[in-house]
Amino acid sequence: MIRVRFAPSPTGMFHVGGARTALFNWALAEQSGGVFVLRIEDTDASRNQPEWTEGIISALAWIGINGTNPVFEGPYFQSTFEPQHREAVAKLLADGRAYFCDCTREDLVARTGSEHKGYDGHCRERGLSAGAVRFRTPDEGVTVVDDIIRGRVEFPNDAQEDFVIARTDGSPLYVLANAVDDITQNITHVVRGEEHLGNAAKQVMLWPALGATTPVWAHLPVIVNEQRKKLSKRRDKVALESYRDEGYLAEAMVNYLMLLGWGPGGDREIMPWAEMMPLFSLENVNSASAFFDEKKLRAFNGEYIRALPLEIFEERCLPYLDPSWDAELFSKVAPLAQTRIPVLSEIRQNVDFLFLDEPVFDEASWDKAMKKNPVEILTGYLSALEVVNWDPESLKDALLKVGEELGMGLSKAQAPVRVAITGRTVGLPLFESIEVLGRAKSVERVRAALAKLGA
RNA sequence: GGCCCGUUGGUCCAGUGGUGAGGACGCCUGACUCUCAAUCAGGAGGCCACCGGUUCGAAUCCGGUACGGGCUGCCA
Numbered sequence: 001m002i003r004v005r006f007a008p009s010p011t012g013m014f015h016v017g018g019a020r021t022a023l024f025n026w027a028l029a030e031q032s033g034g035v036f037v038l039r040i041e042d043t044d045a046s047r048n049q050p051e052w053t054e055g056i057i058s059a060l061a062w063i064g065i066n067g068t069n070p071v072f073e074g075p076y077f078q079s080t081f082e083p084q085h086r087e088a089v090a091k092l093l094a095d096g097r098a099y100f101c102d103c104t105r106e107d108l109v110a111r112t113g114s115e116h117k118g119y120d121g122h123c124r125e126r127g128l129s130a131g132a133v134r135f136r137t138p139d140e141g142v143t144v145v146d147d148i149i150r151g152r153v154e155f156p157n158d159a160q161e162d163f164v165i166a167r168t169d170g171s172p173l174y175v176l177a178n179a180v181d182d183i184t185q186n187i188t189h190v191v192r193g194e195e196h197l198g199n200a201a202k203q204v205m206l207w208p209a210l211g212a213t214t215p216v217w218a219h220l221p222v223i224v225n226e227q228r229k230k231l232s233k234r235r236d237k238v239a240l241e242s243y244r245d246e247g248y249l250a251e252a253m254v255n256y257l258m259l260l261g262w263g264p265g266g267d268r269e270i271m272p273w274a275e276m277m278p279l280f281s282l283e284n285v286n287s288a289s290a291f292f293d294e295k296k297l298r299a300f301n302g303e304y305i306r307a308l309p310l311e312i313f314e315e316r317c318l319p320y321l322d323p324s325w326d327a328e329l330f331s332k333v334a335p336l337a338q339t340r341i342p343v344l345s346e347i348r349q350n351v352d353f354l355f356l357d358e359p360v361f362d363e364a365s366w367d368k369a370m371k372k373n374p375v376e377i378l379t380g381y382l383s384a385l386e387v388v389n390w391d392p393e394s395l396k397d398a399l400l401k402v403g404e405e406l407g408m409g410l411s412k413a414q415a416p417v418r419v420a421i422t423g424r425t426v427g428l429p430l431f432e433s434i435e436v437l438g439r440a441k442s443v444e445r446v447r448a449a450l451a452k453l454g455a
Numbered sequence: 456g457g458c459c460c461g462u463u464g465g466u467c468c469a470g471u472g473g474u475g476a477g478g479a480c481g482c483c484u485g486a487c488u489c490u491c492a493a494u495c496a497g498g499a500g501g502c503c504a505c506c507g508g509u510u511c512g513a514a515u516c517c518g519g520u521a522c523g524g525g526c527u528g529c530c531a
Contacts, residue, residue: 007531008531009530009531011531041531042531043530043531044530044531078531101529104529105528105529114456114457115456115527116456116457116527117456117457118457118458118527131529132529133529134529145459150459150460150461153459153460154459155458155459156458159457159458159459159527160458161527164528164529165529166529167529168529169529171529173528173529173530173531174530174531175531177531178531193525194459194460194461194524194525194526195525195526196526196531197459197460197525197526198458198459198525198526198527199526199531201458201459219460221460221461221524222460222524222525224523224524226466228523228524229523229524230524230525256467259467259468259479260467260468261467261468262468263467263468263469263478263479264468264469265468265469265470265478266469266478267469267477267478267479268478268479269467269468269478269479269480270479286461286467286468287460287461288460288461288462288524289460289461289523289524289525290466290467290468291466291467292467293466293467293480293481295466295480295481296466296467296479296480296481297480298480299479299480299481300479300480302492302493306493337492338493339492339493339494340491340492340493341492342492350491369490396489399489400489409489410488410489411488411489411490412489413489414489414490415489415490417489418489418490424490424491425490425491426490426491426492427490427491428490428491428492429489429490429491430489430490431489
C-alpha cells in the first residue's frame with residue numbers, strides 16, 4: 001500500500017509550492033487507496049507557533065485535503081518523535097556509522113581555507129565522546145538516488161561530506177529526523193520539492209544504516225517567478241491564504257496547481273479534481289521548473305466563477321461586500337456581475353454604486369467621460385429620467401434619443417451617464433444598473449454630476 | 456568554487472524514433488454590443504537552446520557547449 005507524506009515546517013504562511021506538493025501526494029494516496037500522512041516538522045523552535053500549524057491545516061482543508069477523509073492520517077508532530085531520533089543517532093554511533101565532532105565552523109574554514117569545501121573528516125578517528133554527531137560517508141564511489149521524475153541521479157561520494165545529524169546538545173537535525181520519521185511511519189514514496197534532491201543523497205545512506213530499505217523518491221520541479229527564481233515569500237506572492245482572500249476559488253486553485261509540472265494530456269485543462277486525480281502519475285511529472293502564472297490562474301478562476309450556480313455565486317460574494325448592504329438589491333445585479341469578475345474581490349467595484357450615497361469617482365474616469373457634450377447629454381437625460389417608463393428598454397431608448405439630437409451614438413452618449421451613475425467608465429450594463437438604482441437616486445446623481453460640471 | 460537538475464511558440468503542458476509539432480493562458484482581428492466582460496469565428500507566434508554523433512529516419516537516443524535554476528548551515 002502506498003503511504004505518502006507531506007511534511008511542512010510551520011512558518012507564517014502556507015506556500016503555493018507546498019500546496020502543489022501536498023496535492024500531488026494527495027492524488028497519489030487517494031487514487032491508490034493509500035494513506036496521506038501529514039507531519040509537521042516543528043523541530044526548529046524558532047519557527048514554531050501553534051497558530052502556524054492551524055494555518056497549515058486550514059489551508060490544506062481549503063484545497064480539499066482534509067482530516068475527515070479516511071485517506072488522511074495525522075497530523076503528527078516531528079518534535080514528539082525526538083526520543084526515536086536520539087535513539088537512531090545512538091545506534092549509528094554504536095555501529096560506528098557516526099562519530100562525535102567538536103570542530104567549529106571557524107576551525108573548519110581555517111583548515112580548508114574555504115567556506116564551501118565541506119567537512120574534512122578531522123574528527124573521524126579522534127574517538128571523541130561528546131560534540132556534534134557526524135555521519136561517516138564513503139570516500140569513493142557514487143551514491144545513487146533513483147528518482148521517478150529524474151531517473152538515476154549520481155552523487156560522487158568524494159564530494160559528499162560527513163554531514164551532521166545531531167547538534168552538540170544532542171538534538172537531532174532535519175536529514176536524520178526526517179528519515180527516521182519516514183521509516184517509522186512506513187512511508188513508501190517520498191514526494192517533495194527539488195530542493196531536497198541533495199538531502200535524498202544523504203538519506204539514501206541513512207535509510208540502510210538504520211535498517212530500512214529506501215523508499216521511492218520523486219523530486220518535483222521548483223515553482224519560479226517571472227525572473228525564473230524559486231518563489232520566495234520575500235519577493236513573491238506565495239501565500240495560499242492571500243489568493244483565497246482575494247477571491248480565488250479553491251477548485252480553480254487546485255486545478256491550476258495540478259497543471260504546474262504535470263498535465264492530464266488531451267486537450268482539456270479545466271477539469272474537476274475527481275477527474276484529474278485518477279489521471280495523475282509521477283512518471284508524467286515534468287522535470288523543468290514551472291512559472292506561476294497568475295494571469296492563467298485568473299482565467300481559470302473566471303471559468304469556475306461562471307460555472308457557479310447563481311445562489312452560490314451570490315453567497316461567495318458576500319464576504320467582499322459590506323454587511324450593511326442590502327442583499328436583495330445585490331441579488332438583482334449579481335447575474336450581471338458573474339461573467340465579469342475573474343476574482344471574487346472584484347465584485348465590490350462593480351456594485352458599490354448601488355449602496356454608497358455617492359459613487360466612487362476617480363478623476364481619470366471622470367475626465368475621460370466628460371469630454372464630449374456632457375452637459376447637454378446629462379441635461380437631456382435628466383428630463384427623460386423624470387418621466388420615462390422605468391425599465392431598461394425605455395431607459396435605453398431615452399438616452400438613444402438624447403444622443404441622436406447631438407449627433408452621437410449610444411456608445412458615446414452613455415459615457416457621461418455611466419460615470420455620473422456609477423462613478424466608473426466600465427461596469428455592469430448601464431440601463432439595468434439604473435433600473436435597480438431607482439428613479440430618485442438616478443435623478444439625484446445626474447443632477448450632482450451636472451453641478452460638478454458647473455452647469 | 457563544488458555537486459546536482461533543467462532547456463518544445465511569451466507562459467503552462469501534450470508529444471517518449473517515422474506523414475504538415477498539438478492544446479491551454481496571454482496577444483491580435485472580426486461578429487455581437489450601452490462600457491467591460493462572456494460567447495462565437497478567425498489569426499499571429501516554435502527551424503522543439505546550440506553543436507556534433509547514433510540511425511534509412513530524431514523534439515524524441517548519446518556526448519559536448521551555452522544559458523537558466525537548485526543545493527552547498529550544529530535551518531527545515
